[in-house]
Amino acid sequence: MSGGLQVIPAPESGVLVIHLLGRCNLHCQHCYTDSTPWRETSLPIDVVLRSLDDAKYLGVRTVHLTGGEPFLYADLPAVLSYAAEARPFHLAVSTNGTLVGRAEANRLKASHTAAQVSIDGDEAYHDSFRGLAGAFRAATKGIQELVAAGVPVTVVATICQNNLASVPWLAGWAADLGAECLSVQPLQHVGRGAKIAQKQLSQQQICELFMQVSDLGHAYRPRGFRFQLAYRSRSHMQEHPCSAYVCNGARCHRGVTKEIKTLVVKEDGTVLPEVATLNPRFALGNAREAPLHELVKRYFASGYEDFRGLCQAVYSDVICSSDSPIVPWDEILSERSWTYSAHRTPAFDPVFAIVR
Amino acid sequence: MDSKLPIHLSVTIPQTSLKKIVESGRIMEFVDTFSTLAKAHITHQIVTQLTSAHNTGVSIAVGFDDDPGYGNGPVIHWPWPRGVYEDAMREREITALANAKTPEVIPLAKAG
Numbered sequence A: 001m002s003g004g005l006q007v008i009p010a011p012e013s014g015v016l017v018i019h020l021l022g023r024c025n026l027h028c029q030h031c032y033t034d035s036t037p038w039r040e041t042s043l044p045i046d047v048v049l050r051s052l053d054d055a056k057y058l059g060v061r062t063v064h065l066t067g068g069e070p071f072l073y074a075d076l077p078a079v080l081s082y083a084a085e086a087r088p089f090h091l092a093v094s095t096n097g098t099l100v101g102r103a104e105a106n107r108l109k110a111s112h113t114a115a116q117v118s119i120d121g122d123e124a125y126h127d128s129f130r131g132l133a134g135a136f137r138a139a140t141k142g143i144q145e146l147v148a149a150g151v152p153v154t155v156v157a158t159i160c161q162n163n164l165a166s167v168p169w170l171a172g173w174a175a176d177l178g179a180e181c182l183s184v185q186p187l188q189h190v191g192r193g194a195k196i197a198q199k200q201l202s203q204q205q206i207c208e209l210f211m212q213v214s215d216l217g218h219a220y221r222p223r224g225f226r227f228q229l230a231y232r233s234r235s236h237m238q239e240h241p242c243s244a245y246v247c248n249g250a251r252c253h254r255g256v257t258k259e260i261k262t263l264v265v266k267e268d269g270t271v272l273p274e275v276a277t278l279n280p281r282f283a284l285g286n287a288r289e290a291p292l293h294e295l296v297k298r299y300f301a302s303g304y305e306d307f308r309g310l311c312q313a314v315y316s317d318v319i320c321s322s323d324s325p326i327v328p329w330d331e332i333l334s335e336r337s338w339t340y341s342a343h344r345t346p347a348f349d350p351v352f353a354i355v356r
Numbered sequence B: 001m002d003s004k005l006p007i008h009l010s011v012t013i014p015q016t017s018l019k020k021i022v023e024s025g026r027i028m029e030f031v032d033t034f035s036t037l038a039k040a041h042i043t044h045q046i047v048t049q050l051t052s053a054h055n056t057g058v059s060i061a062v063g064f065d066d067d068p069g070y071g072n073g074p075v076i077h078w079p080w081p082r083g084v085y086e087d088a089m090r091e092r093e094i095t096a097l098a099n100a101k102t103p104e105v106i107p108l109a110k111a112g
Helices: A045-058 A076-084 A102-110 A123-130 A135-149 A164-177 A191-199 A203-223 A234-239 A292-301 A304-319 A329-337 A350-355 B015-023 B027-050 B086-099
Strands: A014-019 A060-066 A090-095 A113-118 A153-159 A181-186 A226-229 A262-265 A270-273
Touching: A014 A045, A045 A060, A045 A076, A045 A262, A045 A292, A060 A076, A076 A090, A076 A102, A076 A113, A102 A113, A102 A135, A113 A135, A123 A135, A135 A153, A135 A164, A153 A164, A164 A181, A164 A203, A181 A203, A203 A226, A203 B027, A234 A304, A262 A292, A270 A292, A292 A304, A304 A329, B015 B027
Parallel strands: A014 A060, A014 A262, A060 A090, A090 A113, A113 A153, A153 A181, A181 A226
Antiparallel strands: A262 A270
């Protein structure tokens, strides 16, 4: 399907996120993609398979299949088989876990696919937050099937004011079930999460969450259970502007001219750089209309500089002027993309300041 | 030699303010408020130290989003893997051209 494109192994590690469909059997309070049981949009299978072919050509090494709920995508088995067959991807599926039975778990195992399952607290809280009675029990059963099949499981928890105290319980619960990692994601001001923004954690609470998770990480280390915080270190971003945009600064060790770390294909085919909730004005194009490699090539020729300008402006505003040690970079980038004006000059560019 | 990580907390209270607080019967409220502010201040400094790119070897047990390592805190010159980038695409195109079947040589006369 790649039309004779030659694949050359390279030390790249790009990420491709494919939103297979917009439909989900749950109606979660915070869903960043605004998925519902009533949404019909989904990617045609040929677009998905072509994107996987292109991903290989583009140097992508990690593919995340998400939605909506990927297990509602009728062609998921075909996508998994295709992606796993002689393609050098780390594959992962993000799911609510409620539709995972033995067959689904075995299918993930056979395709060397890891699973990220969303769980936000105990049964009462989870069912209420996820909008479906029985969701917790079904997801628990799903995780048990995945673990029994030998699929690596990460439990992903969205943390807000209402369940901040339940992180230690979540860690114990996930570790006892046989999961490998707890990924803690503070509630973000994106999608439906914007409607419950008052439940977001304060900066102080995020710092305390970081300390708590690190303490838990040390306690659970002997069991091989890991923790992840879906934020970024401001200090590290200050040291490496290239984690936000292609800086080409004096100390930049990446040595690239134009780069997209994550390609996001949404269920309507829109291809975005880095963040799924970005203003579509920064889109590369539509994967239904042209193959990914073509869209990337065109973007690098025209359009990319506008996106780089956004990243650089947000970096200058937020990373250089804020004093928060932990930064929700994707959330901020997404928010600012809707109000960004390309004609505005960044207040301060640390890289050019160093060069000059 | 073991290096020192500075955590600063320094407060001065004007004597007249303290007098007002104490004499209005709000010592407990003042201490509670002050403790909260002090906790926030110390938390901020500790977390800044622990998440610093210049982290002096203290091992946090949590990975960050986009952090290629795990559990050791961000590393100052970590050789981050590259994403989809232009130079690599160009290299691939050149290689693909080089590996393509050599086109037939068209005689000059025919080429006109």
